[in-house]
Amino acid sequence: MCVGVPMQVISIEGDLAMTEVDGVKREASLMMLDQDVVVGDYVIIHAGFAISKLDQEDARETLALMREVFTPELMG
Numbered sequence: 082m083c084v085g086v087p088m089q090v091i092s093i094e095g096d097l098a099m100t101e102v103d104g105v106k107r108e109a110s111l112m113m114l115d116q117d118v119v120v121g122d123y124v125i126i127h128a129g130f131a132i133s134k135l136d137q138e139d140a141r142e143t144l145a146l147m148r149e150v151f152t153p154e155l156m157g
Contacts, residue, residue, distance in 0.1 A: 085126060087102065089122070096110055098111050114134060116134050
């Protein structure tokens with residue numbers, strides 16, 4: 082299964098962005114986007130590329146759902 086993850090841009094140098102979510106940082110290429118991206122924006126990262134830009138509310142909702150789905154249930 083392939084999953085794109087919403088991450089916040091924390092720095093940009095040329096066509097490369099450093100992104101972060103939950104303390105995990107990843108470098109990603111911005112060359113596939115046709116929109117301007119600035120520090121603080123949220124982008125969907127897949128296979129090392131930012132493939133889409135999204136607003137903060139959508140990013141937070143998506144991350145909340147992903148955390149719920151990918152958090153293992155406690156066995157009891």
